[in-house]
Amino acid sequence: MPDAERLPPGQLIADRYRVDAVVGRGAMGVVYAGEHVRVGRRVAIKVLTRAWSNDATVRQRFEAEARAASAAGHPNVIQVFDVGELPDQRLYLVMEFIDGSDLYTLLKAAPSVSLVRACRLIRDAAFGVRAAHAQGVIHRDLKLENVMVQTLPEGEAVKVLDFGIAAGVIEKRATLVGMTLGTPEYMAPEQVDGAPPTVRFDIYALGVMLFELLTRRLPIADENPLKLMALKGHVPAARVIELRPEVPAALDQLVADCLEIDPSRRPASCDAFIERLTQVLAALESEPAPAPTTTTLIGRPSGPPRPSRATRPYVELRSAGSEPAVLPVPATRPGRSRGVLLWVGAGLAVLGVVGVVLVLYGRPSHDATIADATPIEPQPVEPPAQTDPAAHDRAKPEPEPEPEPVPVSVQSPVQSPPEEPEPSPPTNVQAPHDTPRCEQQRTRALDGRRTHDWQRVLSATQQRECWASARERKKLETQAYMELGRFEDCLRTGKHLNDTEATKWVTLCSKRLAG
Template identity: 35%
Template sequence: MTSLSTSANAPPSSGSDNATPKVCPTCGVRYPAEFRVCPRDAATLDDSVDDALRDDLVGKTLNETYTVMRVVGEGGMGRVYEARHTRISSKRFAIKMLHPEYARQPQVISRFQREAEAAAAVQSPYVVTVFDVHRTAEGRPFLVNEFLEGKELADYLTEVGKMKIGPAVRIVRQICKALAAAHAKGVVHRDMKPENVFLTGDLAMPTAKVIDFGISKVDDAPGAALTQTGMIMGTPSYMAPEQARGERVDHRADIYAVGAILYCALTGSRPFDRNDPTATLTAVLTEDPPRPRSLEPSIPEPLEMIIQRAMAKEPSHRYQTMEELDAELALYDTSEPEPRELSSPVVQPGPRTSLPSAPRAATMQLRQAQQVSMARPLILLLSVLGLFWVAGGLITLVTAIIRLSRGGTVTDNLTGLEAVLLASGIGFALITPALIGARHVRRNVWNNSMKSVDLADNIRRPIVVGLCAYGFASLLVRVVEAVVLRRAAGVAWPMWDVVLFAIGAVGAAGAYLLLRSESR
């Protein structure tokens, strides 16, 4: 059985029979129990008990090939039927049929056709197979998919609450492989969520199938675009920020959604879940989700960082390919390596996604754990060192300038009052930006392992290079003055303080600019 994605403007009819027990006899749309009349055509609603028996398509043969056996599911835009091949009775299919009211809308039909073409273009054991697309005698379009027996990931998560790390990572890695195959064909799903992942086989070791390419985007597809900049398509809780803004998206929007799926599988909660879609979209754009370890402390910090990097606000800060994400998750996949299927497409060269050996995996996990655990203490240490260096450097620089203005001799020193005023002034000048920076780190960085590691890496090189340059230059000055020139008193020349500060500042600035250029 496959599922239908419910769009933002779908009627309140999607869901199970228990949630929508009323059905319109005219248009077939379902409604909750409190509805009495269909808002579309004012027809009196009927109870949907035995609704499958009243479906006119059950028992009919479509395209002289597919005999409809029963209704197996329904969404806001259509129904899914089980069908059998008329000439090969053992072969079963899932027929996805649009509701009559949507079968008359050209844009919906175009998306329906695109779903068939997008899914058919992707050859992967983890993507639902599409066999055919056609129309009934009445003109209603339908898709013929492989018949899947199992359970949606969303339903499975509802039952178990949250998953253990090994099984969750295994499923998500299969999703990564499915989407990597799609991206290789230029297909971006754009609506990845647990409802669009179907688990088949033994649920203790299931095979995941990605379904519903209804709002997918195909690169360089002929014809007019079906979505434009400014149009928001997708599911808010799993939607990348650029998609929520209505911007054009690429494959990195799927990477964000896969990270959100893993977040939900491990914590039992959606990353963003507000009372209405608008509030959810606002949270996606302006907030970070709760730290995964705050909801499930058993999640290793490196795995938490993988989730947070996949869900980074900026696409450039995420993993750039599904293969990269898959390779990172391989360390936490406790299942055996899967044999390569003959029907699987040949993946283009890229990051290796095979499971590393046990000793290498343990070493990599330990290194990642150390990196994450040391990030926050390193931020504190480097911040204190950097602040002390800036404050001390500014004090010596201003002192040197004052001494030079008075003659620059050994005896041209500041008075006690001048020293106190200078230190106090620089301290007060630095305290405001220091507090603003600390507040920013606490609110936007501290609870995010990925951002903490990145910040520690970004400030470590400039501060270390600046301090080393200052220290090396200071040592060189002492050697030149005391040994080469043999005048130890020359070390106190205030111009040296200006030069040393400039060398340290240039070193720090150069390291920062080099770091920025490497990150582009």
């Protein structure tokens, strides 16, 4: 907001609201703390900029916000007391003052959010959204910044606010046809396409909010809002359990259902969402409280930091007849590293070889047992100096005065000179692809795919010695070449891969070259 539009502390609005300090700021306006001077009540005063106030559609939505919040009349929905216009024709809204923080600020301040707390916060928000749905109001812009939390003696109080682009309370909808409204990170795929508003818009957003509280990242992220919105209709969302393994299967499935691309596969209503989340909460609360610990999330947050409400309150794009700026490509989610499994497998192989040798060809000396024997070191066995069986029997070693651990020798049961045994595989040699450097390169490649940093993917996959699976490496390279427009390299790398996704990318690259 320009300095010329800032309200000075102490200014009276409508002869009853005294303006105090700024408590929030966004692209559309500023929120001030204030006081109703006649009754002594603290209030929040939301004032739009002059530019937004002069927009007829925005004026209509702003007035609708007051009606939507009032229609809900629920303790989990912000109370709106008044709406009006300043002398310079800027719009203002007077709401209850919440002495707390929004969920996004809470998430940034906490190292992690417990499962129980995350479920409680989102369930309380869903109570407020359900009340709005009961009045025919669809929020359409649910996000962590639009949910406030206040700490009270009896617990945390949750309030849903910012119904400024709510649907269902505006009678004349013609001005909104062909418009995409909402915050891209939280918008449902069909919302991106300009579909008529349904309750499943808000169900999808609740799923994104719960995912973010549990994992500290978004299920789908990209710094380009156009590309992000295009990806939503084609790329399946990540699963919570992949990033936080202790999450119950029922909770992971609920979030996944909310984030379904097909809206018909999401929970049909807030009632259905709340019922399932309540069951998850009951199971979590019945478990013994774990010892205090810091939750470690697998992997790093995908994509760039999500823009704040101050820089991107919502997207409003003419979508009718336009094409996505990018061609979305389905992406698979990487599995865990196989390094540990390879080490375990190598160790078991060594033990198996030693065991077979002991059973078939040798037994420990009567002076030692397996328990106190020294480690076996493969050595060539010299042929006996005499071939006479009797002489061979007289060649037994004399016992030592004090028994010491002796190595177990291997001797052929036949009289012919024994063959030299093959040495056991060394146990201290590390496979090239299991070095820390290679593990880091594979992680860089997978992180690059999640963040759509395709040059980073190519840089990591060029370290060929770091990949046990050439197929996995070539699949990553094929996708990176396709995304970067290097279609000939895409064809060369992926044409022999027996993989469904790689085949699609190669087909696309072929079409692009032909076109």
